Amino acid sequence: MGDLSAISSNLLYAAFVIYLVATFFFAGAIRDKKTTSPDRVGKIGIILSIVGFLTQLGYFFTRWGAAGHAPVSNLFEFITFFGMMLVFAFIIMYFIYRINVLGVIALPVALLIIAFASMFPTEISPLVPSLQSHWLYIHVTTAALGQAILSISFVAGLIFLIRQVDQNKKTKQTFWLEFVIYMVATTLAFIIISSVFSAFNYEASFEAPVEGQPVEITYEMPAIAGPFEGELISDGAMSPLFQAPEWMRGVDAAIKFNTMIWSILGGLVLYWLVRLVLRKRIGSALQPLLRKANPEIVDEVGYRAVAIGFPIFTLGALIFAMIWAQQAWDRFWGWDPKEVWALITFFFYAAYLHLRLSRGWQGTKSAWLAVGGFAIIMFNLLAVNLIISGLHSYA
Amino acid sequence: MKESTLKKKKKRLIFRTAMLAVMVGLIAFALISNLKDDKSAVAKGEQAPNFQLNKFGTDEVVSLDDLEGQGVMINFWATYCEPCKEEMPYMEELYSEYKDKNVEILAVNLDSTNIVVERFQERYGLSFPILHDKNGQVMDQYNVSRLPSTLFVNADGVVEEQVVGPLTLDKLDGYLNEITPET
Amino acid sequence: MNEITCECGHVNPEGTVLCESCGKPVEDNQHLNGNENQTLLNMRYDGSARRSQTYNRTFIDKVWNFFSSVKVGVWLIVITLIASAIGTLLPQEMYIPPGSDASTHYRDQYGLIGQIYYQLGFHNLFSSWWYMLLLALIGISIIIASLDRFIPLYKTLKTQKPKRHDQFMKKQRIFGKTESDSIDMHLMKENLKKNRYKVTEEDGSLFAEKNRFSRWGPYVNHIGLIVFLLGTLLRFVPALYVDEFVWVREGETKMITGTEGQYYIKNEDFILENYDENDERFQEAIMRNGQPVPKTYQTNAVIYERTDDIVVGKDPELKEVKEAEARVNHPIKFENYTLYQASYQQNEFNEMTFKLHDMDDEDSSYGEFTIDLDDPETEYELDSGHVVVLGSYFPEYELDDGEPVSVSKYPRNPAFVFNVYPPGESDGEPEVSFAGIGANVDGSGENEFKVGLVDFDVRDVTGLTVRKDYTLPFIALGGAIFMIGVIQGMYWNHRRIWVKPKDNGVWIAGHTNKNWVALKREIEKSTKGTGIETPVDQQELKD
Known part of the structure; x- marks a missing residue:
């Protein structure tokens, strides 16, 4: 049993490395140099992507074997699975449109997501009664696939924007594009900071009142913001610069707040470091790299991804969810935050389609909408679980 | 064209x-x-639905339908309901007077054990019939959600008045008067 | 109210942008599709006459046209979207701790923001009248906008002729001219057919079309949404929908609320099973969780049907319907009712056993007696001849202003006042004592005997939701139609290719609603060997 789960983690690790290598091949394929045939390099890239995907599929099924249930039951498992579906969606879109530039953005996004997932507890968790249903697999996998395909439209939108936004002057568009890049930097910073501190086994414990009871709260990063009225009890740990506001109740609230501050600051450092080295906006530095991308086709890829992903998302995240909820909780709809955000995603992409089809929102407008859609998907994946939480708080 | x-x-x-x-x-x-x-709850102006319950401490069965032609006050109560305790003495005070005027008081009790009701009855010296709705079925049927709740049913079986919460002596007297059948 | 007669002879309704038959742009109406000064035609709704664009005389027409607008529809969606998002920021009223008062809960927990949230009604957003109204307005918008577009589009696509106007051809995104006298139109036709196009001919012009049905996708999915919305409306019809809750104690037989006295349930056993903490697989996760992780909630139940005439309150005659288990995800179904395992309470007291002994000697005994907490007796006579009379019984004991009271009828914290009479002294003054969980008070301070708790028995209570829902088939039907509609519209593309002999060669044009790459590929395949040059994508040339 233990062996199987060890094999499983190794496969995931291998898949991660393979995706990383594939990214470099795609990056090579879009370079302007004429020395090597870009088609051949791109082909290696897609073959590697498929190999990586199969490896990750190996992770998925070995872990399934080890746990006795499909590994989609906690945040780590679900986000990892989402990353895998993202690669799968990329492979599909690649074979429809055969453009290498998609890989240059899609794979790094998938890599970030998988790395991000492993910052959460990775142990195999048992299924609580409400999750013991075949609908867990059916609902979660379809919903994740739908979200992943919709995310490809974000990838395409981002390519479109980097390629098309006029970088000669500072505009709202350049600002928001930089903001998107900064969010990527923040995610990366979070991954780096968490990994570093956990490698050093950093711990700082506080005693703080939670609902009137003194509780020990353990930080795994130096506390910039300590718990409200918390007292540091570990030796040699950095004392907090300030306290979390009073309304952040609960054991984890202050920890999450502190992690967020670290990520935001880390993201700023990373972003400005790169920007100072480049001496221009990062979007502006990336623009020439994507010159070979055909904006017409990229725009269509974005639209196509929504067209393919929307029905799958609706089926998985709304219809299958309703069938399961009817069985498990006696009502098909309960206005639980996760449900509401799935509905919001549905509404958003419905608006996207209506704007595109009958009001002619194409190109830049459509690309910005795709970015917004991805933000909603991410919000549903993370914020709803980590901040709002409800019935879905397990995953 | x-x-x-x-x-x-x-x-x-x-x-x-x-x-x-x-x-x-x-x-x-x-x-x-x-x-x-x-x-x-069963609203004002509606026909009070029939029910049948044992009179507390006896085998005597009381059915609402059998009381047609009389005014009936149906009071839902329990021993663990504080405000119920306040209005019980008023009901006791007016019971014999209205009994003579052909008005019956049915105190539908929702406790589950006999002994608590028995002790309560002794302590407050209650003489009107207490009906034991052990499983809360009548309460369900009447959609009563708060205790005490009182319905005043006239001689035709129609709900004249419906009161949620405790009654004062004055009010109780007034409502009982309303459902007193004319002779 | 002027109908437009095109030069091809076809009579178009007012508001037509492109002639239904030959596609010639109607000069005065180009602004309707935003075609002015554009090299390419906007092909939305195929240039058909959307009525909303033209009739705007009466009040009814104005209302109608308002809802017909996609812009209005999108705004409604966006407003609903934003409202929904705000509605998730703080928990809805149904998710706040039971028993707390919403009017103070939000202010106490979230301060000013909470107060505003509550005042604006966001705490109960999803059943508020204005949220429902928003959804209803979206419904109206769907119906009207679809009607206004489907009918003219259907007519136009039915009327379209193979031979298209030059203007129409030229202004298509895919367009090409070939000048040659060796063009094989027959091969072109065969090739198109091979690519599964339906080909028609008029005066030597070819018209190839496939997957027209995908154009109906949006209308089909909108019908699905309407059926779904109507289905949810049906819930308000009481006969179609029952939603009740019932608590049943182990060993108890109880009427099932919501079945109008027809059905009863007996709770044989409630089972709560946790995961084994020593299970190697889950050890780590259970440790992290800090408390046991539940594995099963299950009620073993027997369902009965009442066979005598239903008189409420009267003890029923029951016939067993079935024995069944309700587990989470596996509800009990009988007739049209469904029972869901929804809640439970553990360890409610069932029986308590006491022993009468000397005040200062725990090991002495004058006998034991067991109180059935559902039906305690008034007195218990012990073997030794002592009589214990139950002076008072408090199922859920609490101290209120120094006086013992019970706050419910359920034996969650039972307490008793015992009056103990020594043998033969039943007329005398009893010794009074008070006993409860963790409490044993000597009434006089100089009692000789003590009534001590020696044993107790507990039971569980299961909470089941009772549902009867005849609206589900409608809702499922709506969902199914919606899915068929979106798949039909999204996974197939309506593609059309026109080939028209012109001067010394042919013109070719193509149109699709999405996936231009595939259309271009098909045109390339079809023109192979026909002498027709591959047309260009006029939009790409722009950049």
Whole structure:
């Protein structure tokens, strides 16, 4: 049993490395140099992507074997699975449109997501009664696939924007594009900071009142913001610069707040470091790299991804969810935050389609909408679980 | 040509008006149903549904239908309900007077054990019939959600008055008077 | 109210942008599709006459046209979207701790923001009248906008002729001219057919079309949404929908609320099973969780049907319907009702056993007696001849202003006042004592005997939701139609290719609603060997 789960983690690790290598091949394929045939390099890239995907599929099924249930039951498992579906969606879109530039953005996004997932507890968790249903697999996998395909439209939108936004002057568009890049930097910073501190086994414990009871709260990063009225009890740990506001109740609230501050600051450092080295906006530095991308086709890829992903998302995240909820909780709809955000995603992409089809929102407008859609998907994946939480708080 | 277009226009207007009317109707239905509290007790002016319960401490069965022609006060109460304790003495005070005027008091009790009711009855010296609704079935049927709740049913079996919460002596007297059958 | 007669002879309704038959742009109406000064035609709704664009005389027409606008529809969606998002920021009223008062809860927990949230009604957003109204307006918008577009589009696509106007051809995104006298139109036709196009001919012009049905996808999915919305409306019809809750104690037989006295349930056993903490697989996760992780909630139940005439309150005659288990995800179904395992309470007291002994000697005994907490007796006579009379019984004992009271009828914290009479002294003054969980008070301070708790028995209570829902088939039907509609519209593309002999060669044009790459590929395949040059994508040339 233990062996199987060890094999499983190794496969995931291998898949991660393979995706990383594939990214470099795609990056090579879009370079302007004429020395090597870009088609051949791109082909290696897609073959590697498929190999990586199969490896990750190996992770998925070995872990399934080890746990006795499909590994989609906690945040780590679900986000990892989402990353895998993202690669799968990329492979599909690649074979429809055969453009290498998609890989240059899609794979790094998938890599970030998988790395991000492993910052959460990775142990195999048992299924609580409400999750013991075949609908867990059916609902979660379809919903994740739908979200992943919709995310490809974000990838395409981002390519479109980097390629098309006029970088000669500072505009709202350049600002928001930089903001998107900064969010990527923040995610990366979070991954780096968490990994570093956990490698050093950093711990700082506080005693703080939670609902009137003194509780020990353990930080795994130096506390910039300590718990409200918390007292540091570990030796040699950095004392907090300030306290979390009073309304952040609960054991984890202050920890999450502190992690967020670290990520935001880390993201700023990373972003400005790169920007100072480049001496221009990062979007502006990336623009020439994507010159070979055909904006017409990229725009269509974005639209196509929504067209393919929307029905799958609706089926998985709304219809299958309703069938399961009817069985498990006696009502098909309960206005639980996760449900509401799935509905919001549905509404958003419905608006996207209506704007595109009958009001002619194409190109830049459509690309910005795709970015917004991805933000909603991410919000549903993370914020709803980590901040709002409800019935879905397990995953 | 001109006439046919006019006709078309008219047809279109009728169609649109009808569609809009139906949709507005549906919305109104939804909004009103949503506002309406679907769990209200048996309302004023409705026929009080029949029930049959054992009189406490005896094998005697009391059925509401058998009391037709009399005014009936149905009081839902329990020993663990504080405000119920306040109004019990008033009910006791007026019971014999109204009993003579052909008004019956049925105190439907919702406790689950006999002994608590028995001790309560002894302590407060209650003489009106206490009916034991051990499983809360009558309470369910009458959609009573708060204790005490009292219904005043007239001689025709129609609910005259419905009171949620404890009664004062004055009020109780007034309501009992309302359901006193004319002789 | 002027109909437009095109030069091809076809009579188009007012508001037509492109002639239904030959596609010639109607000069005065180009602004309707935003075609002015554009090299390419906007092909939305195929240039058909959307009525909303033209008839705007009466009040009814104005209302109708308002809802017909996609812009209005999108705004409604966006407003609903934003409202929904705000509605998730703080928990809805149904998710706040039971028993707390919403009017103070939000202010106490979230301060000013909470107060505003509550005042604006966001705490109960999803059943508020204005949220429902928003959804209803979206419904109206769907119906009207679809009607206004489907009918003219259907007519136009039915009327379209193979031979298209030059203007129409030229202004298509895919367009090409070939000048040659060796063009094999027959092969072109065969090739198109091979690519599964339906080909028609008029005056030597070819018209190839496939997957027209995908154009109906949006209308089909909108019908699905309407059926779904109507289905949810049906819930307000009481006969179609029952939603009740019932608590049943182990060993108890109880009427099932919501079945109008027809059905009863007996709770044989309630089972709560946790995961084994020593299970190697889950050890780590259970440790992290800090408390046991539940594995099963289950009620073993027997369902009965009442066979005598239903008189409420009267003890029923029951016939067993079935024995069944309700587990989470596996509800009990009988007739049209469904029972869901929804809640439970553990360890409610069932029986308590006491022993009468000397005040200062725990080991002495004058006998034991067991109180059935559902039906305690008034007195218990012990073997030794002592009589214990139950002076008072408090199922859920609490101290209120120094006086013992019970706050419910359920034996969650039972307490008793015992009056103990020594043998033969039943007329005398009893010794009074008070006993409860963790409490044993000597009434006089000089009692000789003590009534001590020696044993107790507990039971569980299961909470089941009772549902009857005849609206589900409608809702499922709506969902199914919606899915068929979106798949039909999204996974197939309507593609058309026109080939028209012109001067010394042919013109070719193509149109699709999405996936231009595939259309271009098909045109390339079809023109192979026909002498027709591959047309260009006029939009790409722009950049």
